[in-house]
Amino acid sequence: MDHGLRVPELDETALSGALDAFLCAAAAPDDPYLAAKRAQPATARELVRAYAKIRGALQLRQRVLDWGCRHAALSALARAEFGTDIELHGSDVCPADDYAAFHAACGLAYRRLTHPWQLPYPDAHFDTVLAGGTLEHVPNDGASLTELWRVLKPGGALLITHLPNAGSWTEFLSRRLFPAQAHQRRYALAAFCRRLLHHGFEAVAGGHHQLMPSSLPATWRRAWLAGAVERVQRLNALENVWPLRRFSATLWLIARRREGF
Template identity: 75%
Template sequence: MRIPELGEPALAAALSDFLTTAGADGADPYLAAKRALQTSGIELARAYAKVRAALLPGQCVLDWGCRHAALPWLARAEFGERIELHGCDVCATDDYAAFHTRCGLHYTRLAHPWRLPYPDAQFDTVLAGGTLEHVPNDGESLTELWRVLKPGGALLITHLPNTASWTEFISRLWFPAQAHARRYALNAFRQRLLHHGFDTVAAGHHQLMPSSLPAAWRRPWLSRLVAAVQPLNALENVWPLRRFSATLWLIARRCEGF
């Protein structure tokens, strides 16, 4: 573990600059949602800050499910050229090429639901931000992540949907298309990781208050309300409120035996 190099405000500013100047298609609804509220970038910087202590200069890092490579960009903002960044997803190579180029990320489009086109033990670290809950088979995917990590390598998970999240409950009621079909409880998921060869060394809850809004709710007064309640996220790991946080984060290490 290391002492982080940038504070969260600097990380959020770097991400805002990345989203504004990368030159990608403004019609992309996914990017439009990320750009709509400043709080979305602040939330992502906070999530990265929870796991980044496991990133070190000289590492070879894979962002599994990278899309526009927001997490790798934050790593690039901290390390510059002292880190090697790879990314993979199901998106076409050209979809987010401007982001990948600016980030200096080597992108690979995936052709199989869970198999990864990398040799055994290639990566020091794997970033998995908001990915595991979307894959066809999360168990097979965890096995593949174990395979491509070096012994002792770190799996950094962020934005894993929390089974008791109150915001997820609202989404399931009013915006089911945006809700997650697969959700996780922290203690049970730590045990699940253990069965796939990962020892969890740090974990917690993230984001008690919402940081974004559905497109139908993007009104100036609601955006101001979302910004006003963000300080309540300081309670995201306080019992019993942590039970209702939106997502989970974990740092786990590949182990050869227990």
């Protein structure tokens, strides 16, 4: 697929440092999700690489919704790059207090969701929606896509990262070794782009991401395994090389809201 939008150069080292500082800015000692994010240095670098693929659609003075934001790591990266020249909103099913310190740290206005797919925002309210690792978890992904179309302005961007790839080798292992942690809903890139059309979105850029894992299950967190994870990260350079790309863990896409085709 032609990537269409050219992502400008960015300082991944600086952004990884900013993300590390953000993740350590607030204490959440009983949160296993955040504990996993903090346990492996490669995890922050992986998130920065994912953000780098979609950041070309972000611009100054945009109003952005971080949909399914949880602790709002993608918003933190956007804030680190754009400063106060971007308006950040976030929504999720988590109680507001769970990640309030993180939301405050990146200047995000948070609203808790109370409906399986309806969003508490007016029509055509946002320039951009960030959807990082969210669509595969919602009760009805089709209804959610239709709702995202509603809250986006015409021509607005839907930026998707960490969408589970149907052919992922790590998903294959997870379903057999850690079924409770595996994704039940997985997507193929070409088929998903066609599906987006039925919900009013045109995919204008996309690809595969993360050939090698960047984190470990809690029961596997050993120093030698953690070191191995760090060493194999260089193989992610092959994540979009055919035929290896078919086995990458996730997909990323930039799609635009269209009024007609």
